[in-house]
Amino acid sequence: MGQRCCRTRLLLPLIATSTILLLTMLSLSRFALTRSLPISSLLLRHPKPSLSLSCPVLPLSYPFSSYLRHQRSKPHAPPICAATMASHPTAPFIDSDNPLLKDFDFPPFDVVEAKHVQPGIRELIRRLEGHLVELETTVEPTWPKLVEPLERIVDQLQVVWGVVNHLKSVKDSSELRSAIEEIQPEKVKFGLRLSQSKPIYEAFKSIRNSPSWETLTDARKRIVEDKIKEAVLDGVALDDDKREKFNEIQQELEKLSQKFSENVLDATKRFEKLIVDKKEVEGLPATALGLAAQTAVSKGHENATPEDGPWIITLDAPSYMAVMLHARNRSLREEVFRAYISRASSGDLDNTDIITQILKLRLQKAKLLGYNNYAEVSMATKMATVERVEELLEKLRVASWDHHVKDIEEMKAFAKDSGAPEANDIDHWDVNFWSERLREAKYDINEEELRPYFALPKVLDGLFTLANKLFGVSIEAADGLAPVWNPDVRFYCVKDSSGQPIAYFYFDPYSRPAEKRGGAWMDEVFARSRVLAPPGAPIRLPIAHMVCNQMPPVGDKPSLMTFREVETVFHEFGHALQHMLTKQDEGLVAGIRGIEWDAVELPSQFMENWCYHKETLLGLAKHYETGEPLPEEIYLKLLAAKTFRAGSLSLRQIRFASVDLELHTTFDPSGDLSIFYVDRKVAERTYILPPFPEDRFLCSFSHIFAGGYAAGYYSYKWAEVLSADAFSAFEDAGLEDDKAIKETGHRFRETILALGGGKSPLEVFVAFRGHEPSPEPLLRHNGLLPMPASA
Secondary structure, eight states: OOOOOOOOOOOGGGGHHHHHHOOOOOOOOOOOOOOOOOOHHHHHOOOOOBBBBOOOOOOOOOOHHHHHHHSSOOOSSSSGOOOOOOOTTEEEEOOOOOGGSOOOOSSTTOOOHHHHHHHHHHHHHHHHHHHHHHHHOOOOOSIIIIIIIHHHHHHHHHHHHHHHHHHHHSOOOOHHHHHHHHHHHHHHHHHHHTOHHHHHHHHHHHTSSTTTTTSSHHHHHHHHHHHHHHHHHHTTTHHHHHHHHHHHHHHHHHHHHHHHHHHHHHHHHOEEEOOGGGGGGGTTOOOHHHHHHHHHHHTTOOOOOOOTTTTEESHHHHOOOOOOOHOOOHHHHHHHHHHHTTTTGGGGOOOOHHHHHHHHHHHHHHTTTOOOOOOHHTTSSOOHHHHHHHHOOOOHHHHHHHHHHHHHHHHHHHHTTTTTGGGOOOOHHHHHHHHHHHHHHHHHHOOOHEEEGGGHHHOOOOOOOOHHHHHEEEEEEOSSSSSSSSSSSSEEEEEEETSSSEEEEEEEEOTTTTTTSSSOOOEEEEEBBSSTOTOOSBBOOOOOEEEEEEEOOOTTOOOBBHHHHHHHHHHHHHHHHHSSSSSOOOOOSSSTTTGGGGGTTTTHHHHHGGGGHHHHHHHHOOOOTTOBBBHHHHHHHHHHGGGTHHHHHHHHHHHHHHHHHHHHTTTTSSSOHHHHHHHHHHHHOSSSOOOOOOOOOGGGGGGHHHHSSSSTTTTTHHHHHHHHHHHHHHHHHHHOOHHHHHHHHHHHHIITEEEEEGGGGHHHHHHSSSSOOOOOOHHHHTTTTOOTOOO
């Protein structure tokens, strides 16, 4: 889940250019999701991403002491939501003031501090080690004697570690970093100990080979087969010497990925540009000036105002994007561009050597496991193969190239007609600016002028109305029921058609560059589970959190969003829906768990399509002051601009996916070629402008170096094929036919959203769509079908 994370995917038009995609996407560790990964990977991962997408860990339940106290005196939260789970009847009762070890129905995000991390995780590991020893001693190849106790062990660690890792993503501090760095090797060691348990491995194999195999449900078969594969990928079958080396590699990879992520965050925070001359900020919209002045006030310039400054520009996405899209000052655009593209590539925050070390260790790991390269390891748990990915990327590259060339030619011609001095020497920091001016002129749309129509409260109302229409659920505010990590965080309850709660989620919408990593992501807090149901309840309800980084409220105005930010919220909500609306009761494959990584973007990208649905958009786009709806003529312009620069944006995503694949297949990290040479060669075939010589975006590519997308970034394009085809079912039914839309939405919920990882993604897709996925809808939606010969 994915640090893609991350909103790294084919971006639709309103951001306008491929270069902005390159720069903004890489800070967006989007979607923190789960997939069919080895157990150790689930326990060892840390946030993304992104998109990222670094990928935070899965949620888990509590120490048994919590369960004992829960039996004595239950908290006042609704029992149906209780997350407290019995772990093992022999667990010792150890009272503690550590909030990580106490009973809670919802994580105590408000009181966990850095000082709690080491003692809390250390004590939890001690207890779980005892549970594991007993499981290995008493294990039998049956569900109650193997899978259920294993789920309890895994879940306990991941709930608690998930709390810690989440706080590091949204409330970072040097003390928390130090605490995690110190305890992390012990957590990694236990994860490896669990994943390499031969008694557990042999028991799963016995189930697979037993006469009762055919009587198991599809979900249980998937669990058994996945756990056997995961154990092998975690080194269970290696000789002792090789397994020891494998474990050393895992420990080192964990440290390096953590350091990579921290360097990106610190490099992003380090850049600040104070501006006092009003001429230097000409062109910046009022919202950007307000944010820059608000930042200046927070940095000690108490008298800063949006009108007169001073202003502080940062590399945080809202500030950076405003400069690249709107600043008339070309030298300012160049300075900010260079700072962004070179983040974490020099000095004490240089990630270059870290990348090389990561690639070397991943290759060594692959060789130990008997694979030719790390991409083969990555794809062992995915739908695709290296060959099929290369085929898809090349097909999309060819389909996008002529459109991209036309994009650049039109932009250059417009800049020349506008009298731009740089028209004959367009550089990378000019592409965003002039493409945005072209879009405004071509479609008569000014994105900044649309912000008043996209106030966050109204956008959420519209999104929740859509969810009710499509999936029959209602979403209500439940603020105060669960502790939160920041006053701006909202908490919501999801109810079915009978009014019964079926899930909950947190929403953290605003950018906080001093403590919160960039990007947008969704992650689990708790997963749906029959085994981990609280006393007296049939099931443990799923809980998610959604995190974005949009512009916060300025003064007395609510958060006024760009259309792009509206898409982002819809995207992350799609991930959350798959987690929350699952009907799978086997916790190891419920919701987003157990779904192959290259299929998890289907519901998120699917939801973005509804931003262009007339009824949906006009229902949420209300002027925050007057309440007037967005004029229909502007909606039609938005629709017309949907495919603006789609070829360029598609190629940028293909660049990311291609360089990721090459670094993990053909590249020799011990050879003479540099990682930047590989990136430049890929850029030459995915971008018509010459590659920028100082481009060091790899040093902030958290998705593949600090998240779950290593040799997997292609997943965004792969899942786009699935999501576009899925949305075509609604187009076929008739987007203006409410009855047909509700019926199709019900079918989508009962398949894509309900089945989780209990069936293969292809089976689930065919169950919904009636046929295997085709790339044609994706090319059609994005205007990338072959251009006429006269074009």
